[in-house]
Each structure stands twice: as structure tokens, then as C-alpha cells.
Amino acid sequence: MGPLTGAVNIVVAVLHFIWLFSAAVIYPVFFYYIVLTIAGLRYNSKFKEPAIPSELPSITILIPARNEAVVIRDTLLAMANLDYPKDKLEVLLLDDGSTDDTVRIAEEVAKEYPFIRVVRVEGGGRGKSYVLNYGLRLARGEVIAVYDADNRPEPGALKGLVAMLSDETPAVTGKVRTINWKGNILTRFICMEYLYFQLAGQSGKSKLYKTAVLPGTNFVIKKDLLEELGGWDEEALAEDLEMSFRIIAMGKRIAYNPLAVTWEQEPESWRVWFRQRTRWAAGNVYTVKEHIKRFREIPGWGLRFDLLLTLMVYYLLAIAVIVADVAFVALLVTFGNVTWFTGLILSFVYVAFLLEIFAGLYDGKIRSIGCWLLAPLMYYTYSQIWIFISLAGLWEAGKAKKVWYKTPRTAV
Known part of the structure; x- marks a missing residue:
């Protein structure tokens, strides 16, 4: 065995170790999101206008x-x-x-x-x-x-x-749709991401745990509850999730009405989108740091687990992408000589991703063939950038001074 072959084997061994260790943590989360997707489809199909x-x-x-x-x-x-x-x-x-x-x-x-x-x-x-x-x-x-x-x-x-307001659900949120989803390839990606997030993260969560989370828009909340909470946290960059955590920790629930729809404009520039998502990722880190000791106040282990995933979603997605990338690199380095199990898991990630995005498009009644054809490309482009967003979010969260970056608009 020559020196080059030995070096290649060491690299492959390291890549496999990283992949196996990460996969043991990440892939159960993939299965969980499949469960959320199915629950979300059931919630929406049976939902009746209140x-x-x-x-x-x-x-x-x-x-x-x-x-x-x-x-x-x-x-x-x-x-x-x-x-x-x-x-x-x-x-x-x-x-x-x-x-x-x-x-x-x-x-x-x-x-x-x-x-x-x-x-x-x-x-x-x-x-x-x-x-x-x-x-x-x-x-x-x-x-x-x-x-x-x-x-x-x-x-x-x-x-x-x-x-849908009540004593048990003093806050209610609705669905957010992308008004400029036909603008360019980026707005189509964002549209697909939003549809899936709301299917799994709002409808699915509502089906399994009887609660959703507040987005930054299209929600109502009782004024007396807001005053009891002391209003919004002015240090939080993701004020919606931070507020959601405090409401749920009180033992209250946030209802979700998928038929109460607002249309909003999304960034058409990759630079603007990157800065926006970096701010959101940093906001999630802030919420975890502020409330990690209060997770025991969240009712039920299932909901605690789900909220932690919600707060860490940017980083979990980045890790999942890295894991799949490592497996792919190992496949290339060994010229396809990997175990059947590695190939099976790598295929599962991609197929699961596609099925989840397709479920969001179906639920959102998007019939544009362009979006359905773009979904396979989304994993290898849009999703890969989340690695850098997560790193930038950690850097932003570590800064002493937090800045509210307003998303620029364009005429629609």
C-alpha cells in the first residue's frame, strides 16, 4: 500500500466517523419532521373555519x-x-x-x-x-x-x-404566503421553504401539541396578556419566537388558523436574504441563551423537544447538509466504494427532503410546474447556504450590540 493510498484511507475513515456520529443525532430529527409533515397534512385537511x-x-x-x-x-x-x-x-x-x-x-x-x-x-x-x-x-x-x-x-x-381567541389560546396566528413568489429563483425557493415550515412547524405542531409559534406578522394577542408579559423583549432579534416561548411557558397555547392568510413580499436579492436570515438565526441563539433554564416550564417532554428543535432549526439544517455533504465526498473519494448503508442513508436524506417540499407545495396549492422542477435543485443550492447563515448567525449573536436590519422592499 503506497503513501497516497494510506492517506486516502485515513481521510475516508475520518469522514466516515464524522458522518456516523452526526447521523446518529440528525437522522432521528429527519424522521420526526416526516411525522410533523403527516400530522400537518391531517390538521389542514380537517380544519374548519371557526x-x-x-x-x-x-x-x-x-x-x-x-x-x-x-x-x-x-x-x-x-x-x-x-x-x-x-x-x-x-x-x-x-x-x-x-x-x-x-x-x-x-x-x-x-x-x-x-x-x-x-x-x-x-x-x-x-x-x-x-x-x-x-x-x-x-x-x-x-x-x-x-x-x-x-x-x-x-x-x-x-x-x-x-x-379562535380564548382563555386557553390568548394568541392566534395565521398563514403567511409569498406575494412575489414568481419574482425569481430565490423567491420561489423562499415560497417553498415557507410553505413547508408552516405545514410542519405550524399545522403539524398544532396537531400533535395543540400549539403553534408566533411568526413576525399576521397574528393577534390579547392586550392584557401582552402587558402581563411586559411587552416585547427589546434585546431579541427574533422577537416572535422569544414571545412564543414565554407564552407557552405560562401554560397557554397559540392557535393556528391556516385559512387566515396574509401575503408578504420576500427578498429578491441573495445578499438581502442572507442578512435577513442571519439576523433570524442570531435571534434564535439569543432565545436559547435567555430561556434554556426555563425549558422545564414547558408542558410535556414532546413539546420541549419540539421547541428546542424550532429554536435550533437553522443549525440542525446546516449540520444535516454537512452530514450529507461528507457522505457525498466519501463517495467521491472512494470512487463509489462505500457501504450500502451509507448509500441508503444518503438517498434517504435527499428523498425525504423532496417529499417534504412536495408536501408543502401540494398543501399550498402551488401548481406551477417550475416550482416542482426546482425542488430537486433546492437541496444543492439554497439549503447549502444555510451552513454559512448558521455560522454568521453565531457571530452576530456574539456581538455586544444588536442591530435591527430592515429588509429593503421592491414594487410588486
Whole structure:
């Protein structure tokens, strides 16, 4: 055996060790997400639109905005078109120091609809949570709703959310769809990712554990609960997940209505998308660090496990991709001379990924053949970048000063 052959064998042995060790941790998670996917399909197929209460609560919609001139008119008009009694509706456009025409456009719309108010946030530039807390202090409604500045909720969305509020479920969230999913290959990838996350992470979780998690938009929450919680954590970059953890730790649940839909714009630039997801990954790390000691307060071991996976999803995905990549490299280095078990597991990862993405497309009623054909490519492109997002998220989480990076918008 020559020196080169011996070196190759050592490399292969190391790669196999790394792969086997990681696979023992990661692949049970893959199986779990298959279970979540099946549970999500069952939840959605049996879900019935909740009955609208005869007496609806007063509600304040908070819309944080910073340089949103491109989208803000359509967003406010969508709020005006909500099927909700206008005498019980208040919309606060919370301007966080915009330097474009956001305020001028918002004030033009507000003149036509007296339930819309434009509020200039004092001491702004400190992040979304600060802006939301500022609006919370001004809110008159019994219930608080949150929408991002690019959102266009469907007319019945707000009623659908409010209808599921109760003492046990003081917060309710709905589905988020991608309005510009046909924009380019990136927005198609994001659309597929969102559809699957909501199928497994919202519908699946709701089926198995009777709770979902709050996204950053399209949700309602009782104002008295928010005040009891002390509002949003202004240090959190992923304020939605951080708030979800505290609600569930109280023994409350977050309901999910997949028929209460809002449409939002997603990044069309890879650079913008990378920065956005890095911020989210860093926010998840913050939530783990802040609340790791409180996991015992989460009711049930299954839900504790699921929430930990949710908080670590970016890193688990990165590890899973690395594991598959290592197996693939081992396959190349040994010129295909790997065990049948290695080949089987490598095939399982790819097939499971495809089936989960296809399930999301099917559930989301996406009939575009382009998306279905892109799904196989998604694993080898979009998913690979999560390795670098996870590393960047860890770096961002370690910084002393956290910065709220506002996602730039484009006309749709």
C-alpha cells in the first residue's frame, strides 16, 4: 500500500466517523419532521373555519415601518379592506424615523380612513420590539394585531384570527404566503421553504401539541396578556419566537388558523436574504441563551423537544447538509466504494427532503410546474447556504450590540 493510498484511507475513515456520529443525532430529527409533515397534512385537511363571535372585540393593528414608501399604501389599503367593524378597528402606522415618503403616503391614506393613525416613534432606531412596545402603550384595543409593513392580509383574515381567541389560546396566528413568489429563483425557493415550515412547524405542531409559534406578522394577542408579559423583549432579534416561548411557558397555547392568510413580499436579492436570515438565526441563539433554564416550564417532554428543535432549526439544517455533504465526498473519494448503508442513508436524506417540499407545495396549492422542477435543485443550492447563515448567525449573536436590519422592499 503506497503513501497516497494510506492517506486516502485515513481521510475516508475520518469522514466516515464524522458522518456516523452526526447521523446518529440528525437522522432521528429527519424522521420526526416526516411525522410533523403527516400530522400537518391531517390538521389542514380537517380544519374548519371557526365560527365568528357575535360580539367582536376592539382591536389595534400595529404596523412598524421604516422607509416603506414602496409598499405602505397597498398595506394600509389592505387594512382598510379588512372585513372587521371599523368602529372597533384602530390601525397604528408606527413610523420609526423614515427618511423617504412613508409618512407622507401614510398620512394621505389616513385622511380617507379615520381609524388609521400615523404615529412618529420617539427615540426610534432601536429595533422592531421597541417600536411595537411604543405602539402598545398607545393602543386602545382589547386585542393587538401585528402586521409587517409589506403585508396584504386577505379581507377575512383578521376575523379568522380573532374567532379562535380564548382563555386557553390568548394568541392566534395565521398563514403567511409569498406575494412575489414568481419574482425569481430565490423567491420561489423562499415560497417553498415557507410553505413547508408552516405545514410542519405550524399545522403539524398544532396537531400533535395543540400549539403553534408566533411568526413576525399576521397574528393577534390579547392586550392584557401582552402587558402581563411586559411587552416585547427589546434585546431579541427574533422577537416572535422569544414571545412564543414565554407564552407557552405560562401554560397557554397559540392557535393556528391556516385559512387566515396574509401575503408578504420576500427578498429578491441573495445578499438581502442572507442578512435577513442571519439576523433570524442570531435571534434564535439569543432565545436559547435567555430561556434554556426555563425549558422545564414547558408542558410535556414532546413539546420541549419540539421547541428546542424550532429554536435550533437553522443549525440542525446546516449540520444535516454537512452530514450529507461528507457522505457525498466519501463517495467521491472512494470512487463509489462505500457501504450500502451509507448509500441508503444518503438517498434517504435527499428523498425525504423532496417529499417534504412536495408536501408543502401540494398543501399550498402551488401548481406551477417550475416550482416542482426546482425542488430537486433546492437541496444543492439554497439549503447549502444555510451552513454559512448558521455560522454568521453565531457571530452576530456574539456581538455586544444588536442591530435591527430592515429588509429593503421592491414594487410588486
